[in-house]
Amino acid sequence: MTDVDSDLEVSYDRTRRRFLRVLTSLVGVAGATTLFSGKILEVVGFHDVPSSDLRLASPAKHDWIMVIDLAKCDGCGKCTEACNEEHFVPPGMEYIKVYSVEDEFGHRYFMPRPCMHCDNAPCLKVCPVGATFRRDDGVILIDHGRCIGCRYCMAACPYDARSFNWAEPPHTEAELAHEYSPEAPWPHRIGTVEKCMFCAHETAKGELPACVTGCPMKAIYFGDRREDAISNGEEILRLAETLRREHGFRLKEEMGTEPRVWYLPARRD
Amino acid sequence: MLDAEVRADPVLLEPLRTTSWKFYVLIAILGSVVAWGVYAYSWQLRTGLSMTGLNDRVSWGVYISNFVFFIGISHAGTLISAILRVTHAEWRRPITRMAESITVMAIIVGAAFPLIDLGRPDRLLNIFLYGRLESAILWDFISIATYLAGSLLYLYLPMIPDLAIVRRQVLTGRLRSFLYRRLGRGWTGTAIQKRSLEKSIGMMAIIIIPVAISVHTVVSWIFGMTLRVGWHSAIFGPYFVAGAIFSGIATILIAMAIFRRVYHLEKYITLQHFRKLGALLLVLDLIMIYFTLSEYLTAAYGSESQDVIWLQVLLEGPYALMFWGMIGAGFILPAILLVSRRSIWQIVTAAVLVDVAMWMERFLIVVPSMVTPQMTFSWNQYSPSWVEWSITAAAFAGFALLYALFSKFFPIISMWEVSEGALEAAEPEPAIEGTTA
Numbered sequence: 001m002t003d004v005d006s007d008l009e010v011s012y013d014r015t016r017r018r019f020l021r022v023l024t025s026l027v028g029v030a031g032a033t034t035l036f037s038g039k040i041l042e043v044v045g046f047h048d049v050p051s052s053d054l055r056l057a058s059p060a061k062h063d064w065i066m067v068i069d070l071a072k073c074d075g076c077g078k079c080t081e082a083c084n085e086e087h088f089v090p091p092g093m094e095y096i097k098v099y100s101v102e103d104e105f106g107h108r109y110f111m112p113r114p115c116m117h118c119d120n121a122p123c124l125k126v127c128p129v130g131a132t133f134r135r136d137d138g139v140i141l142i143d144h145g146r147c148i149g150c151r152y153c154m155a156a157c158p159y160d161a162r163s164f165n166w167a168e169p170p171h172t173e174a175e176l177a178h179e180y181s182p183e184a185p186w187p188h189r190i191g192t193v194e195k196c197m198f199c200a201h202e203t204a205k206g207e208l209p210a211c212v213t214g215c216p217m218k219a220i221y222f223g224d225r226r227e228d229a230i231s232n233g234e235e236i237l238r239l240a241e242t243l244r245r246e247h248g249f250r251l252k253e254e255m256g257t258e259p260r261v262w263y264l265p266a267r268r269d
Numbered sequence: 270m271l272d273a274e275v276r277a278d279p280v281l282l283e284p285l286r287t288t289s290w291k292f293y294v295l296i297a298i299l300g301s302v303v304a305w306g307v308y309a310y311s312w313q314l315r316t317g318l319s320m321t322g323l324n325d326r327v328s329w330g331v332y333i334s335n336f337v338f339f340i341g342i343s344h345a346g347t348l349i350s351a352i353l354r355v356t357h358a359e360w361r362r363p364i365t366r367m368a369e370s371i372t373v374m375a376i377i378v379g380a381a382f383p384l385i386d387l388g389r390p391d392r393l394l395n396i397f398l399y400g401r402l403e404s405a406i407l408w409d410f411i412s413i414a415t416y417l418a419g420s421l422l423y424l425y426l427p428m429i430p431d432l433a434i435v436r437r438q439v440l441t442g443r444l445r446s447f448l449y450r451r452l453g454r455g456w457t458g459t460a461i462q463k464r465s466l467e468k469s470i471g472m473m474a475i476i477i478i479p480v481a482i483s484v485h486t487v488v489s490w491i492f493g494m495t496l497r498v499g500w501h502s503a504i505f506g507p508y509f510v511a512g513a514i515f516s517g518i519a520t521i522l523i524a525m526a527i528f529r530r531v532y533h534l535e536k537y538i539t540l541q542h543f544r545k546l547g548a549l550l551l552v553l554d555l556i557m558i559y560f561t562l563s564e565y566l567t568a569a570y571g572s573e574s575q576d577v578i579w580l581q582v583l584l585e586g587p588y589a590l591m592f593w594g595m596i597g598a599g600f601i602l603p604a605i606l607l608v609s610r611r612s613i614w615q616i617v618t619a620a621v622l623v624d625v626a627m628w629m630e631r632f633l634i635v636v637p638s639m640v641t642p643q644m645t646f647s648w649n650q651y652s653p654s655w656v657e658w659s660i661t662a663a664a665f666a667g668f669a670l671l672y673a674l675f676s677k678f679f680p681i682i683s684m685w686e687v688s689e690g691a692l693e694a695a696e697p698e699p700a701i702e703g704t705t706a
Contacts, residue, residue: 128406129399148395149388151328156495160644167319190317191388
């Protein structure tokens with residue numbers, strides 16, 4: 001080994017020590033930043049995420065479910081109207097879409113499609129920041145203070161149930177006066193994803209969702225799987241018995257998404 | 270080993286010494302395209318993604334296609350450099366630097382697209398605050414960040430000896446000589462330095478290969494993990510990786526042709542280099558044809574109702590021209606051109622066709638699956654807006670701009686590796702393949 005090499009060894013050693021010192025302090029700074037990032041962001045005003053109490057596990061009192069009787073639905077679209085009004089849904093957007101369908105025998109019927117609140121929800125899996133979350137009662141909600149607008153959930157949803165605020169939604173005074181919460185997510189926010197939330201703010205008060213009360217044909221039933229009861233606001237039915245007797249089915253059952261919305265066939269005896 | 274004191278070939282240092290007016294014109298043109306893209310993005314920032322052609326049903330489009338395309342291009346560096354280094358393919362020496370730098374530029378440009386596509390770029394930090402490892406987007410985030418760090422290191426390490434040469438032999442201003450001094454880290458070419466450098470490069474070459482494969486695999490899994498028709502396919506990982514290497518080789522062939530001509534590198538980059546890379550391009554082309562056939566034939570033969578609608582959109586619907594164009598002019602025609610590989614122009618023409626086809630391929634993976642209706646019975650609509658096209662043009666210009674600037678600051682051919690290769694070839698002992706042929 002030449003002199004130059006051994007000199008280099010010495011200087012390498014010194015360099016290594018200096019490098020380690022710098023590295024340690026960098027790791028320290030990074031660690032501290034991570035620990036306090038929540039606080040820092042709060043201070044600089046980034047942290048507009050509501051308290052996490054909503055997500056905390058609590059003994060679920062309910063197990064919400066919806067049943068739509070396609071034989072009763074006449075496609076008037078009043079459910080969508082009631083829903084839009086209730087949630088100040090931005091123009092051009094619909095939480096409930098009413099499809100016109102033709103079966104293989106040429107019979108036409110209508111199919112309202114809210115969010116299915118799947119028990120094995122594809123949208124929930126893919127969210128990179130946990131903005132979409134499931135409550136204990138099975139309702140899937142979106143935290144619009146956290147959503148980054150990547151729209152992966154929209155790509156993943158097999159039911160086209162999600163919509164996006166592509167532009168700043170036009171606001172109304174009544175909408176702006178309301179205090180945002182994921183259960184009642186208005187004022188609506190640009191660059192975030194929206195969908196039906198099973199009227200979580202209404203069911204919390206013991207009321208039926210807006211689409212159920214808004215349907216003139218009384219085709220939409222809402223209820224609690226645990227109580228085995230569903231209601232359209234006029235009558236109360238046994239859930240399991242109704243589904244069995246009326247041949248209840250779910251959309252894209254074969255995908256294994258386990259939707260919470262059931263349909264009763266448009267034509268049955 | 271090329272000692273820092275030995276005079277390097279002036280041809281290789283010429284781009285660093287002098288700059289013609291043509292270069293400034295090029296920079297001005299590329300720079301203004303980039304500026305136009307920035308202007309378009311500022312529109313999008315102000316008015317939201319409504320400036321794009323995207324809508325609730327086709328919610329990913331050109332931006333995500335560009336993301337997949339550029340991350341694909343970035344595989345050029347890994348393949349040429351790492352795999353050829355590991356397998357001791359001697360002919361790689363003059364083109365490793367070009368390849369490795371493509372990787373870094375392409376990752377930077379590609380990784381920008383998911384951010385451009387975000388509805389709320391102001392909330393990007395949420396990825397760190399609330400990141401969920403269950404989401405494929407997080408897999409991508411981690412994988413691409415690792416790949417960028419690894420590629421930077423892998424570009425930098427073999428450049429250290431060259432930086433010492435540049436520092437001694439090119440007269441530069443204060444700032445640049447400071448840069449070379451800092452980056453050169455006191456390289457003098459002693460035995461101990463040489464040993465540790467060789468060791469680090471060898472290690473990085475091995476580490477970077479699985480990282481690169483993971484990158485395009487998890488990019489494909491963003492799509493593959495959903496239940497969407499046309500995306501939910503197990504072939505996606507290898508299909509994307511093969512496509513990435515395919516487009517990467519095509520890009521490096523184009524870069525080689527341009528640099529060879531502009532910087533007069535005919536002595537270093539010869540027809541043999543084009544022929545060898547062309548052969549690799551041909552192999553990847555055949556693999557792509559095979560994968561494409563497997564993917565579409567499986568769907569068509571089984572003909573599940575959703576698959577049939579998707580295939581109609583692709584094969585006879587709004588994207589038929591693009592699809593068949595890609596197959597004919599982008600996969601089959603290049604294969605024919607690459608069989609004989611007689612002239613550089615023949616090979617480069619094939620490479621250009623391949624790159625265009627691979628952009629289409631990315632677009633045809635992202636968009637038609639979203640155009641295929643899931644709930645209704647009419648095709649969804651999407652036509653990209655001027656904002657999307659402007660930002661896309663800016664990305665290509667930005668990529669070229671970064672590359673052109675890089676070649677002005679750093680030698681585009683690894684001088685010490687080339688001269689070391691020449692030394693080894695002069696010695697009779699280790700059997701070397703490829704340098705003659």
